Amino acid sequence: MKKTLSILLILSIAVLACSCDGSFGGASLQEAIEIPADGIIEARILSQIRNENAIAVFMGTSEEISYEWTIFGSDIQEVKDVNLSVDIRERKGQEVIVQLSQEEAFGFSALLSVYLADKWEYQGATGYEADKPVLSVSLTGSKNSILNMSLDGTVSTIAIRGDELPQASSVVETESGREETPPSDIENDPYLSAAQEGDEHLYTNGKDKYLTDPVPEGKPKPVEPEHQEVNAQTSLSCTFSIECATILNQLDQLDSDKLDLVPSDGVIFPETTVTFYEGESVFDVLQRVCRENKIHMEASWTPIYNSAYVEGISNLYEFDCGSLSGWMYRVNGWYPNYGCSRYQLRDGDVVQWRYTCDLGKDIDGGYAIGG
Amino acid sequence: MKDRFTHYHPLVNFFYFSLVIGFTMVLNHPLSQGISLLCASIYGIQAEGKKAVLFCLKWCLPMVLLTAFINPAFNHEGLTILLYLPTGNPLTLESILYGISSGAMIATVMLWFLNFQRVITSDKFIYLFGRIIPSLSLVLSMTLRFIPKFRQQMELVVEARRSIGRDISEGSLLQRVGSAITVLSIMITWSLENAIDTADSMKSRGYGLKGRSAFSIYRFEDRDEIALAFLGFCGLFLSVGIVASAFGFRYFPDIRYMELNAVTLFFQFVYLILCALPIVLNAVEEKKWNYIHSKM
Numbered sequence: 081m082k083k084t085l086s087i088l089l090i091l092s093i094a095v096l097a098c099s100c101d102g103s104f105g106g107a108s109l110q111e112a113i114e115i116p117a118d119g120i121i122e123a124r125i126l127s128q129i130r131n132e133n134a135i136a137v138f139m140g141t142s143e144e145i146s147y148e149w150t151i152f153g154s155d156i157q158e159v160k161d162v163n164l165s166v167d168i169r170e171r172k173g174q175e176v177i178v179q180l181s182q183e184e185a186f187g188f189s190a191l192l193s194v195y196l197a198d199k200w201e202y203q204g205a206t207g208y209e210a211d212k213p214v215l216s217v218s219l220t221g222s223k224n225s226i227l228n229m230s231l232d233g234t235v236s237t238i239a240i241r242g243d244e245l246p247q248a249s250s251v252v253e254t255e256s257g258r259e260e261t262p263p264s265d266i267e268n269d270p271y272l273s274a275a276q277e278g279d280e281h282l283y284t285n286g287k288d289k290y291l292t293d294p295v296p297e298g299k300p301k302p303v304e305p306e307h308q309e310v311n312a313q314t315s316l317s318c319t320f321s322i323e324c325a326t327i328l329n330q331l332d333q334l335d336s337d338k339l340d341l342v343p344s345d346g347v348i349f350p351e352t353t354v355t356f357y358e359g360e361s362v363f364d365v366l367q368r369v370c371r372e373n374k375i376h377m378e379a380s381w382t383p384i385y386n387s388a389y390v391e392g393i394s395n396l397y398e399f400d401c402g403s404l405s406g407w408m409y410r411v412n413g414w415y416p417n418y419g420c421s422r423y424q425l426r427d428g429d430v431v432q433w434r435y436t437c438d439l440g441k442d443i444d445g446g447y448a449i450g451g
Numbered sequence: 452m453k454d455r456f457t458h459y460h461p462l463v464n465f466f467y468f469s470l471v472i473g474f475t476m477v478l479n480h481p482l483s484q485g486i487s488l489l490c491a492s493i494y495g496i497q498a499e500g501k502k503a504v505l506f507c508l509k510w511c512l513p514m515v516l517l518t519a520f521i522n523p524a525f526n527h528e529g530l531t532i533l534l535y536l537p538t539g540n541p542l543t544l545e546s547i548l549y550g551i552s553s554g555a556m557i558a559t560v561m562l563w564f565l566n567f568q569r570v571i572t573s574d575k576f577i578y579l580f581g582r583i584i585p586s587l588s589l590v591l592s593m594t595l596r597f598i599p600k601f602r603q604q605m606e607l608v609v610e611a612r613r614s615i616g617r618d619i620s621e622g623s624l625l626q627r628v629g630s631a632i633t634v635l636s637i638m639i640t641w642s643l644e645n646a647i648d649t650a651d652s653m654k655s656r657g658y659g660l661k662g663r664s665a666f667s668i669y670r671f672e673d674r675d676e677i678a679l680a681f682l683g684f685c686g687l688f689l690s691v692g693i694v695a696s697a698f699g700f701r702y703f704p705d706i707r708y709m710e711l712n713a714v715t716l717f718f719q720f721v722y723l724i725l726c727a728l729p730i731v732l733n734a735v736e737e738k739k740w741n742y743i744h745s746k747m
Contacts, residue, residue: 089684093691106707337701367539378527378540395528395704 107133107154107339109331115140115149119165119181126188130156135331135339142168150191150328152344158187162233168194176227176240178207186233191328191345193228194240200225202242203413203444209235218325218346222441228325230345272298290386292418293450299414302422304386305361314358316427320369322349322393324435326401326442333402333437341395348394349375349433362409362420362431363388387419396435405437408445415440415448454498454570455736456729460675461575463682468567470686471726475559477693480700480708482719484555490726491562497733498569506565511558515551522550530705549702566729568595578667585659593649601642608637678728685725692718 110129115121115138129136130153138149145168167179176194205217207229217240218228227240286294288302295301325346327334334342349369356365363379370377376395379388390407391398398406409420410432416423425431440446456464475487492511495503524536529543536542573592580588609619612634619630657663692698697718699709709715724731 093688338704341704371535374532376527376530376532376541376543380540381538392528395530397528 106337107135107152109334109336109339110134110136112137112139112148114138115164119163121162121164123159123161126151126156126162127159129153130159137331138164140165142166144197145170146195148193148195148329150193150331150344151188152190155190155344156188160187162186166192166194170196174241178238178240180231180233180236182233183236184233186231189230189232189344191228192231193226193329195221196225196227198224200242202244203410204243205240206243207235207238207240209238211239214238216351218323219444220326220329220442222438222446226329228328228346230347272300290418290422291384295417296414299416300411300423300426302416302418303361303424305421308361308424309359310364311358315355316358316425317353317355318365318425318427318429318431319351320349320354320365320431321347321351322369322375322433323347324394324396326435326437327396329442330401330437333405335400338396338400348396349373356425360425362411362423362425363390364421365425365431366390366409366420366433382419385419387421390420390433393433393435401435401437404439405435407433408436408440408443408448409433410443410445415445417448417450453733454729455733457570459678459732460669460671461571461579462671463675463678464570464575465579466679466682467728468563468571470682472560472563472567474689474722474725475556475563478698478722479552479556479702480698480719481552482711483698483722484552484559486719486723487726488555488559488562490723490730491559491566493727494566494730495562497730498566503562503565507558507562510561514558514561515554518554518557519547519550522553523547526550528703545702545704545706548706552702574667575669578665578669581659581665589650589653589658593646597642600645601638604641605634605638608634608641682725682728685721688721689718689725692721 110132113125113136119140121138125136128134129151133153135153136151138151140147140149142165147166147168149164163181165181167181169177169179171177176196178192178194199221200219202219205219205227206213207215207217214235215229215231215238219242220226220228229238229240231238290302292302323346324342327342328344328346331339331342354365354369356368366377367379369375370393375393377393378391378397380391381387382389390409392400393407408415409423411423411425411429413430434443434445436443436445438446439449456467471487471491474483475491478484478487492503492507495506523542523546526546526549527536527540527543529541529545531544532541533544533547534542573596576592576595577588580591612618612630617630617633619627619634621627622630653659697709697715701707711719
């Protein structure tokens with residue numbers, strides 16, 4: 081009697097437990113799927129991805145180069161058979177030609193990540209169709225470069241070339257000026273750092289009092305927030321963007337609660353020209369941009385570095401994608417080795433906020449972390 | 452009203468409280484939190500009346516309000532931005548609700564411990580753990596007993612000193628401080644001596660020795676067996692529910708939860724039965740007693 085009763089109980093528990101599926105209806109990550117030889121992904125699979133609001137990764141290789149498609153179920157508008165096989169050729173590290181087998185639109189946009197065999201020493205890249213720039217490509221990857229681009233199938237042949245350094249006009253002027261004028265001029269320029277540091281910076285063990293290693297020659301010196309003088313009369317402009325393509329390369333590492341937050345092309349705030357007042361820091365501009373565009377951002381003031389520390393943007397926080405992840409900023413192609421409240425912006429600067437999953441190594445910024 | 456649940460075997464009492472307190476700390480579904488909070492306070496009021504109500508108002512309510520304010524001051528995660536704080540960080544709806552939820556959880560656990568210390572008296576505790584972990588259980592029961600005893604002794608000392616004209620509220624500030632320090636020093640001496648006395652006394656009685664038997668008035672009856680089996684079943688059932696995320700509820704980055712259907716509601720119902728067990732037992736016993744009484 082007792083035995084049958086307990087067996088019945090356990091059975092009923094099991095039945096009840098099975099009828100509960102453990103999801104909240106948010107996006108979920110599916111296990112990676114190998115792309116078949118003919119490259120055709122059936123409409124059935126796509127509609128399943130759409131219905132489950134899943135994120136699916138399709139893997140394939142073209143000769144030596146492997147690639148991945150990341151498709152968000154929420155992006156799929158039209159369901160039909162698509163051919164996801166891609167022909168990729170690399171021309172001596174100069175150019176990558178991506179040739180899609182699909183000749184018409186996918187009915188959705190998907191992220192294509194191309195895993196190159198070597199490391200590209202570029203700041204970013206652009207995709208060209210018949211020498212016309214059609215899309216921007218995000219470069220990530222620690223040891224070898226990964227090219228991430230959002231495609232919808234309308235462009236089938238893309239040539240990807242690395243961008244030259246994004247250069248701010250004012251920095252170009254001063255730097256070119258430096259070559260012609262004696263170095264004493266740079267020392268007089270309060271903005272740029274020179275080989276010998278001025279007396280106002282107390283260096284101990286090569287570091288200043290906020291534990292910052294010497295700033296490389298020719299790069300802007302930190303301006304302490306307490307010495308910041310904002311001139312509201314002069315409006316200047318800079319290019320600002322926020323992206324997190326590195327997360328899309330390793331969605332399996334991401335906190336599963338946050339899958340919904342990752343934009344399918346990795347761009348949280350696209351490259352935009354924003355105006356700021358003379359004397360403002362990168363952090364001031366980040367704060368304003370996020371507020372104006374209703375992007376969530378949390379930062380905390382860190383006295384030992386005399387700067388704000390950006391913990392999370394758009395609810396994507398540090399440590400959300402592995403224990404080495406967090407936000408970094410790059411201005412004119414250089415990741416400063418000091419906090420964003422101490423970086424005073426100049427007219428025409430190009431500011432990028434990028435998410436790293438590997439202490440900056442996957443976004444070419446490993447040096448900024450220091451040692 | 453008399454608390455009938457205390458007359459059950461200490462093992463049942465202890466098992467009940469460890470289950471309920473454990474689940475209260477694990478489950479963050481607002482419905483389960485509400486169930487636990489309600490049951491804890493009703494049980495407290497049923498057994499202690501006004502004292503429990505006072506405890507709720509004095510400790511639990513401020514706790515909820517405090518965390519509801521403190522959490523959003525430090526935690527800015529969440530999709531729903533309400534406004535911006537002076538620090539520049541956003542104030543989010545999720546962080547406020549999470550603050551309320553965690554405050555309610557702490558308050559509920561406090562209420563359960565209020566019931567715990569009434570039901571599990573130190574003799575029950577020693578009875579349960581005296582054999583397995585003799586020194587630890589003695590230390591625990593001495594510590595639990597220490598605070599009320601310390602307060603009583605302090606009142607005595609203060610009274611005695613008042614009668615010789617050395618009240619802590621008399622004299623200049625310096626004198627008052629000196630007086631308070633004297634009381635503190637007396638209390639420390641007393642408590643150290645008292646602890647040694649107790650330990651010596653227990654040792655001289657052979658506490659913790661092998662083969663020493665201890666008197667107890669607890670008998671494991673049929674009703675205890677039934678109660679234990681029931682608690683075991685509830686514990687297993689709810690654990691399965693947690694694994695199957697039937698109580699699933701998340702606050703960050705946005706609020707998402709398992710929709711309430713027959714299955715998830717059934718799990719909540721089992722949790723309700725578990726939490727309300729002593730209340731139901733008390734009510735049934737009361738009815739029985741009244742019934743017998745009316746027949747006499």
